[in-house]
Amino acid sequence: MSPRHRLVALLVVVLWGLNFLAIRYGLDYFPPLFLGALRFLVLALPVLLFVRPPKGPVTWLLLYGLGSGTFQFGLLFTAMHIGMPTGLASLVLQSSAPFTVLLGAILLHEKLAVRQIAGIGIAVVGMGLIIADRADAAAGVGVLGVVLTLLGGLSWAFGNIGQRLAAPSEPFRFTLWMSVIPPLPMLALSAAFEGPATGWRALAHSLDGAEGRLALLGVAYIAILSTVVGYGLWGALMARYPASTVAPATLLVPVVGIAASAVVLGEHPTALALTGAAIVIAGCLLGMLRRPAPLPVGDEGDRPGGQLDVAVADDLGERGAQGGAAVVRQG
Incomplete structure (x- = not known):
């Protein structure tokens, strides 16, 4: 990538890493399931009015919306609501990458490379360290938070399979229309x-105090900066460069999330948790990359480069949460 495009990729990483802070501020005021519905409603209403529907089977759009939207964010927000640390949540959600690889192998009969299998195994070891660390939390809430976040990552992976099967010709339009799916089921679950x-009452009084106004700013950040701006810039990068060149940048998202939560929220992960986080990132990186093909002489942005497994590329294209829609899907 050119230096300018590296800066764009870094900007997206920062936007998506800070997205978890926005989620935390939203959860400090709104119930988790209602916050999830509100996060999608902000986008769904203008999408219904101004964006024409994507082409293709509705079935895969529903799978994408329910997996990457309803269940991913419902589980993630609930986990953070009951005590899952903000920074660690951004890391554990990376489990969607190995989950996507496994589902691709099981459901789509995609072949797993030895390096991918090793990467998944390493990531599992890292997750085990994080779970062991959180097991010290009172009343088992720490482990429950990790489990719910892992289930959120699994749900995200099912959503990735939905978009993989849809193979949309206009991925960003497809992702925008995904936001139309979650509001109604999430509102029903919230009720x-x-x-x-409960949620509507909180929304009605959200302008009465600083906490409510901060929560509204958090919702706006999630919907506009993280989703529209982040995915838009990411999609532009994915259209110009190989997935194997761009996607590894998403591994910096939990680094930003953990650092921001430490500075802003005063969360300080233990040495065991940080060790587990480093192992997870290493495993995801190993599983993502393949031995690069020979590169022809030409412009850097047009070289084919090493290829990602398509399922992992689908997963990492939309990193955020909460959260570049040109491949798939961050908070």
Whole structure:
């Protein structure tokens, strides 16, 4: 990548890493399931009015919306609500990468390379260290938070399979229309588990105090900066460069998330948790990359480069949470 495009990639990484702070501020005021519905409603309404629907089967759009939207964010937000640290949440959600590889092999019969299998194994070891660290939390809430976040990563992986099967000709339009799917089921879940009026009452009084206004800013950040701006810039990079050149930058997202939560929220992961985080990132990186093919002489942006497994490329294209839509999907 050119120096200018490296800066663009770094900007996207920062936007997506800070997205977890925005989620935390939203959860400090809104119930988690209602926050998830609100996060998508902000996008769904203008999308319904101004963006024409994508071409292709509705079935795969539903799978993408329910997996990458409803269940991913419902589980992630609930995990963070019950005590999952913000920085570690950004890291554990990286489990979607190996989950996507495994689902691609099981459901789509994609062949696994030895390096990918080794990467998954290494990532599992890292996750085990994080779970062991969180097991010290009171009343088992720490482990439950990790499990819910892992299930969120698995849900995200199912959503990736939906987009993989849809193979949309206009990925960004497809991702925007994904936001139309989650609001109704998330509002129904919120009414069932959080109370039919709890979230709406909080929204009605959100401008009355600083906490509510900060939560609204968090929702705006998630919907506009993380989704529209982040995915838009990421899609432009993915259109210009090989996935294997761009996608590894997403491994910096949890680094930003952990650092930002330490500085802003005062979260300080233990040495064991940080060791587990480093092992997870190393495993994901090993599983992502393949031995590069010989490069022809030509412009850097047009070289084919080493190729990512398509399922992993799908997963890492939309990193965020919460959260570049040109491949797939961050908070």
